[in-house]
Amino acid sequence: MHPAAHRGVGPAATLRAAMITPRSIRHCRVCGAPTDYRAPPEDNRERAICSACGTIHYENPLNVVGTVPVFEGKVLLCLRNIEPRKGFWTLPAGFMELGETTAQGAGRETLEEAGADIELGPLFTVLNVPHVGQVHLYYLAQMRSAALDPGPETIEARLFDESEVPWGELAFKTVHATLEHFFADRRRGQFGVHCADIA
Numbered sequence: 561m562h563p564a565a566h567r568g569v570g571p572a573a574t575l576r577a578a579m580i581t582p583r584s585i586r587h588c589r590v591c592g593a594p595t596d597y598r599a600p601p602e603d604n605r606e607r608a609i610c611s612a613c614g615t616i617h618y619e620n621p622l623n624v625v626g627t628v629p630v631f632e633g634k635v636l637l638c639l640r641n642i643e644p645r646k647g648f649w650t651l652p653a654g655f656m657e658l659g660e661t662t663a664q665g666a667g668r669e670t671l672e673e674a675g676a677d678i679e680l681g682p683l684f685t686v687l688n689v690p691h692v693g694q695v696h697l698y699y700l701a702q703m704r705s706a707a708l709d710p711g712p713e714t715i716e717a718r719l720f721d722e723s724e725v726p727w728g729e730l731a732f733k734t735v736h737a738t739l740e741h742f743f744a745d746r747r748r749g750q751f752g753v754h755c756a757d758i759a
């Protein structure tokens with residue numbers, strides 16, 4: 561998808577958005593009857609609407625939350641043990657759960673995937689990934705010790721010097737972008753918040 565497709569508003573943008581809407585809801589979550597995708601009255605895009613009870617199922621982007629854990633100048637990466645991208649390196653991150661904040665989710669994922677004891681720092685990257693309907697948010701984090709205890713989603717968790725980062729074996733573009741910003745900011749001696757769109 562061309563990045564320009566995500567910009568702008570109006571009929572063309574609405575049409576494009578409708579085309580990339582994931583058509584994943586085939587049955588009503590309330591009564592189980594089949595759904596049809598059509599635009600409800602006074603709406604501008606198609607929704608899964610129950611053919612029996614009329615419930616409209618809205619689908620919206622999901623938040624992925626994670627951290628850039630650092631210990632003595634090294635960055636923590638996890639080798640993924642699950643699809644997608646099994647066998648590739650990632651920063652600890654995962655889908656935000658209901659009832660938690662973005663910061664809580666980032667801390668939870670870091671504990672679950674790496675077993676790292678961290679002090680969460682400020683928000684660092686906000687990365688839109690519209691072609692998969694996700695927003696990825698990464699926080700800076702300081703590890704209190706080098707102790708790690710990876711969970712079942714992780715084959716191996718380890719600390720990398722900048723020169724050791726396996727750039728060609730990273731799991732996701734958002735991980736690549738976040739690490740690039742991290743090392744660039746560290747060279748500058750000043751960390752900011754980076755917002756970007758990932759095509």
Ligand SMILES: [Zn+2]
Binds near residue numbers: 590591610611613
């Ligand atoms: Zn229904």
